[in-house]
Amino acid sequence: MYKYIITRLLLAVPTLLGAALLVFILLRAVPGDICEIKLGGTGLYVDPAEIKLCQDKVGLNDPMHVQFYDFVTSYLTFDLGESMWTGRPISYEIGLRFQLSLQVAIMATLVAILIAIPLGTISAIRQNTWIDYFVRTFAIAGIAIPSFFLGIMIILGLLIATQAWFGEPWMPPIEYVSPLEDPLANMSQLIWPAVATGYRYSAVATRMTRSALLEVLREDYVRTARAKGLMEKIIINRHALKNAMLPVVTIITLEFAFLMGGLVVTEQVFNLNGLGNLFVESVLNHDFTMTQQLVMLVVLIFVITNLVTDVLYAWLDPRIRYS
Amino acid sequence: MTRLLEIEDLRVQFFTSEGIVRAVDGITYHVDAGETVAIVGESGSGKSVSALSILRLVPDPPGKIMGGKVKFNGEDLLQIDDIAIRRVRGRDIGMVFQEPMTSLNPVLSIGRQLTETLEQHLSSNKVEAHARAIELLGLVGISEPERRLKQYPHHLSGGMRQRVMIAMSLACNPKLIIADEPTTALDVTIQAQILELMKDLTRHMGVALIIITHNLGVVARYADRVNVMYAGRIVESGVAEDIYHRPRHPYTRGLLRSVPRLDQPRGERLEPIFGQPPDMTQLDDGCAFRPRCPFAVGRCEHERPDLEAVGPGHESACWQRDELDKGVAA
Numbered sequence: 001m002y003k004y005i006i007t008r009l010l011l012a013v014p015t016l017l018g019a020a021l022l023v024f025i026l027l028r029a030v031p032g033d034i035c036e037i038k039l040g041g042t043g044l045y046v047d048p049a050e051i052k053l054c055q056d057k058v059g060l061n062d063p064m065h066v067q068f069y070d071f072v073t074s075y076l077t078f079d080l081g082e083s084m085w086t087g088r089p090i091s092y093e094i095g096l097r098f099q100l101s102l103q104v105a106i107m108a109t110l111v112a113i114l115i116a117i118p119l120g121t122i123s124a125i126r127q128n129t130w131i132d133y134f135v136r137t138f139a140i141a142g143i144a145i146p147s148f149f150l151g152i153m154i155i156l157g158l159l160i161a162t163q164a165w166f167g168e169p170w171m172p173p174i175e176y177v178s179p180l181e182d183p184l185a186n187m188s189q190l191i192w193p194a195v196a197t198g199y200r201y202s203a204v205a206t207r208m209t210r211s212a213l214l215e216v217l218r219e220d221y222v223r224t225a226r227a228k229g230l231m232e233k234i235i236i237n238r239h240a241l242k243n244a245m246l247p248v249v250t251i252i253t254l255e256f257a258f259l260m261g262g263l264v265v266t267e268q269v270f271n272l273n274g275l276g277n278l279f280v281e282s283v284l285n286h287d288f289t290m291t292q293q294l295v296m297l298v299v300l301i302f303v304i305t306n307l308v309t310d311v312l313y314a315w316l317d318p319r320i321r322y323s
Numbered sequence: 324m325t326r327l328l329e330i331e332d333l334r335v336q337f338f339t340s341e342g343i344v345r346a347v348d349g350i351t352y353h354v355d356a357g358e359t360v361a362i363v364g365e366s367g368s369g370k371s372v373s374a375l376s377i378l379r380l381v382p383d384p385p386g387k388i389m390g391g392k393v394k395f396n397g398e399d400l401l402q403i404d405d406i407a408i409r410r411v412r413g414r415d416i417g418m419v420f421q422e423p424m425t426s427l428n429p430v431l432s433i434g435r436q437l438t439e440t441l442e443q444h445l446s447s448n449k450v451e452a453h454a455r456a457i458e459l460l461g462l463v464g465i466s467e468p469e470r471r472l473k474q475y476p477h478h479l480s481g482g483m484r485q486r487v488m489i490a491m492s493l494a495c496n497p498k499l500i501i502a503d504e505p506t507t508a509l510d511v512t513i514q515a516q517i518l519e520l521m522k523d524l525t526r527h528m529g530v531a532l533i534i535i536t537h538n539l540g541v542v543a544r545y546a547d548r549v550n551v552m553y554a555g556r557i558v559e560s561g562v563a564e565d566i567y568h569r570p571r572h573p574y575t576r577g578l579l580r581s582v583p584r585l586d587q588p589r590g591e592r593l594e595p596i597f598g599q600p601p602d603m604t605q606l607d608d609g610c611a612f613r614p615r616c617p618f619a620v621g622r623c624e625h626e627r628p629d630l631e632a633v634g635p636g637h638e639s640a641c642w643q644r645d646e647l648d649k650g651v652a653a
Contacts, residue, residue, distance in 0.1 A: 218382075220425040226380055227420075228440045228491065229412030238439075242430045317430050318475045 001314070004322035005307065012303045018076070019299040020292070024068055027288050033060055034286040035085045055317075058084045060288075085287040093278065093290065094297065100176055101275040103191055105259040111198025113252060117241075119202075120209025120248075125236065127214060135206065142203030151196040151269035158192070173272055193270040194279055197263065201255045208251050212244035219243070242316060249312050257305040261298035285289055326394075327431055327499055327531050328354040330378070333391035335369070335376050338384065342604035346372040346386070348555035351630075354499065354501050359525065359532040361546035361563070363539065367600055369555040370380030370535045371421075374501050377533075378412050395499075414444040419521075421504040423484035427476040433460075433487055434472030440494045444575070459490040463520060482513035489521060499531045506541070539582055543567050548636075551575050554601050554611035557630060561637035571639035573616045610641070618643040 028187045039046045055061045059070065074081035080090040123135035155171065172189045179186040203228035216222065217240055264287035275294065282290035286297035314320045335347040347369045354360045364370045377393050377400065392416045393400040395415065400408060412418075420426040428436060437459060438452035447455065453472070460468035463486040476484055485505060492500050502521065506514035522545050525532045533548060542549050542563055549566040551559040551574065559572035570576045577596040598615035610616070613623040622642050630638040633648070639646065 220420060221428040222421055223380060224418075224420060224426045224488075224491075225428070227378060227412055227418040228443070229409045229414055230439060230443055231409070234439070234443075236430065238435075239428050243428070318432075319429055319477050 001311075001322065005311070008307050008310070012300075015303055016296065016299060020072060020296060021068075023292050023295040024071060027286075027291060028064075030286070032286055034058060034288070035060065037286055038085075058289075059203050071289070074289075075293065075296055080293045081289050083282070083287055083290045085282065085285045085290065088288055090293045094275070094293070097273055097275050097278055099178065100190075100272060101260055101263065103179065104190055104197070104263060104272070104274065105256055107190060107194035108198040108201065108259055109252060109256045111194050112202035112255070115199065115202035116205035116209055116248070116252075120206045121213060121236065121241065123206070123210045124213035124217065134211075135210070139203040139206040142199050142201075142206075145200070146265070147196045147200045148265040148269050150199065151193065151266055153271070154192050154196055172270070174274060189270075190272075193263075193266050193272060196269075197259065197266050201259070205248055205255075208248050209244065212247050213240055216240045216244045245316055246313060249316065250309060253305050253309040253312070257298075257302045259295070260301045325356050326353050327356045327396065328533075329392070329394040330373075330377070331392040331394070333376060333393060334389040335372050335381060335386060336389050337386045339604075344603040345375065345555050345606060346603065348549075348606070349646040350393070350441060350552070350555075350557050352550050352557060352560065354531050354533060355527075356498065357529045357531055358547045359362065359522070359545055361542045361549045362533065362535045362552060363537065363542055363549060364552035365537055365600060367603065370552045371503050374533060374535050375501050377501060378416060378418065379408055380412075380418075393526060410444070413492075413497075414495040415438050415498055417494070417497040417500045419488045419492050419500060419502040420486070422508050423481050423488055424476075424508065426488060427484055429476055431475070432472065433474055433476065433479070437472070437487070437491055437494060444495045455494070455572060456490075459494055460487070462524065463487070463490045465490070465545045481509050482517060485513075485517050486520065489517070489524070493522070493524065493528070493530070496528070497530060499533065500525065501533045501535070503535045504537070505534070506538070507536075521545075534626060539578060539645075551578070554603065554606065556611070556640065558612065558641070559639045560630065561634070565634065565637045569634070569637075569648075571633045571637065571644050572641045573618045573647065574612050575641070577615075612616065618646065 032056065034044075035051045035058070039051055050130045052061070059067060062070075070081065078091070080094070082088065083090050083093055086093065119138070121136045126132050158274060159169045159171060162168070171191055173185055174189075177185045177189065213236075222235060222240055225235045230239075261275055261279060262276055264280050265273045266272075267276045275297075278290070279294050281287075281293060310322070314322060329349050329352050330353065332349045333347055333351070334345070334349050337344040337346055350369075350373055352360070360376060362370045362373065372381060372386070376388055377395075379388065381388065391401070392449065395411065400411060403411075427433075434453070434456055437446070437456040438449070441447040441452040441455055443547075456472055457468040460471055465471055465483060465486055471479070471487075476487075479487065488505075500521075505521065509517060518541060518585075519530065521534075524530070525649060532542065536542065546563045549563050550557045551560060551566065551572065553574050559566065559570065559575045561571075566575060567579070573597070577594070580594040581596055583593060596615055601611050601614070607625075608627060609625050610623040610627050613619040616623070618641075620642060626642075628640045628642050628644075630640045632642065633639050633644050639647075
């Protein structure tokens with residue numbers, strides 16, 4: 001098993017290299033660069049010499065192989081280089097937002113698990129009853145409602161409800177507080193985006209839990225468990241759910257990786273300064289160095305999440321053994 | 324002999340999109356304490372469904388037990404509540420299923436699957452259950468039981484898994500074991516081993532056995548009494564000796580003639596039963612076997628024969644039952 005994990009980590013190297021090459025080329029295939037945006041963004045005439053000076057400064061005029069070499073070495077030394085836009089170290093910019101994005105992703109995942117597994121299970125056990133219909137509608141609604149809309153509704157709902165009950169409106173804090181400093185303030189800010197995205201992403205997992213469990217409940221070994229006179233609770237929890245969890249685990253871990261980099265709109269709605277915002281900004285600004293390192297970070301998160309998923313598989317199903 | 328199990332006029336139907344399937348259509352039989360009763364029939368004859376119905380394990384929907392009684396020690400299992408039937412399952416009546424490959428849970432260890440029955444019914448603690456599990460594995464002839472307990476079903480061969488299933492069914496010292504085609508999925512040599520094991524254990528422990536099979540060799544060798552099923556009904560019933568040597572129903576006769584036998588001259592042609600089993604959604608008032616029956620008479624068209632005695636403890640449901648008496652050593 002350890003050997004397998006090490007092999008997988010080594011295999012991540014070509015994956016990362018491929019991603020690096022791809023993002024490097026794609027960024028430069030897009031017309032325009034950061035200096036034109038910085039200097040020419042106002043629409044006024046800009047001296048081409050000035051643009052050239054700027055390009056020299058951020059390294060855009062270096063030969064391609066030198067630029068790529070700088071990119072890769074900065075990645076390998078964990079130095080990550082400097083942002084072309086702000087001039088500050090990229091590691092500082094990412095570090096500022098990573099904690100928040102990670103926390104929201106973890107909380108959203110927990111919300112999704114807490115919604116999906118119990119609801120999916122009850123919906124499968126009570127197939128074609130009103131509970132089942134309710135859960136399925138609830139899940140479909142989760143897919144259908146955009147999370148920015150849900151986010152706005154949550155904020156409005158909070159304002160209206162607190163106004164009605166306590167006499168004055170309350171809104172989640174705007175400034176980010178680290179959970180280590182003030183857990184309560186931190187929670188009162190981040191629980192709402194976590195619920196908004198967690199609900200959305202529980203929807204697929206709920207339906208997956210339901211259908212996987214329905215399938216497993218038809219298996220011979222569930223009949224055997226019944227014939228042994230086990231309690232229904234044990235049949236579901238011990239015999240059926242463990243078998244039904246494989247596809248659900250895949251969905252949940254993949255969504256987690258996705259949340260780490262793709263939480264753009266929700267961050268806007270809740271005024272969070274996360275990786276998603278940084279990503280969009282750096283792409284719009286043609287901030288090559290920043291975008292490159294962000295892509296590499298997301299790729300790394302996906303690689304690690306996939307590995308964790310595979311390890312979870314082996315833990316859930318003893319038939320799966322890696323070598 | 325005391326009557327352990329009495330099934331009276333059991334009827335089970337399946338409600339499918341093609342119509343209502345009368346899978347079990349009024350069967351009556353009994354099992355005495357410690358005896359082995361075989362239920363024989365081809366696929367779709369309702370033999371498995373009738374066995375699952377004893378423990379109310381027929382999936383509902385689409386299946387539904389429409390009527391009848393299943394008296395176990397005088398108590399009707401179809402009337403008791405869900406908690407009471409759960410106490411009977413696995414404790415008083417054990418089951419062994421056809422497919423040892425799929426009947427054991429692939430993600431739970433053998434030990435877990437063995438001990439959970441003990442914990443459920445006998446409230447055994449972990450140490451007692453573990454000791455009993457080792458004893459059970461020894462009983463069914465599995466070597467190194469200590470090591471096997473930690474293994475998973477995919478580590479074991481088909482025969483081994485079926486031994487584990489048998490150990491599981493014996494865990495709480497049941498009075499009856501229902502074995503639903505226990506050897507169909509196994510190699511021929513393993514089949515014999517498993518059947519011998521079941522015979523030895525049930526005789527030794529005084530457990531009654533219902534064995535469901537389509538293999539007449541199994542019947543001849545292991546069963547005390549035999550019920551032959553066709554289209555959801557019992558068409559012939561009697562001691563194994565009578566069924567094998569003096570069949571009094573054309574279907575039983577056909578079954579016996581369609582399999583090779585060591586006591587027949589070599590080179591003798593086998594006689595298949597022509598035609599197909601009937602569509603169970605379209606049964607009429609006549610005898611269900613008549614389209615395939617070489618002995619059919621006009622009466623079979625619209626009158627269904629009931630089981631009637633043709634000898635001591637021997638019954639047949641056929642209008643021609645007396646004609647079949649003449650010169651048929653099958």
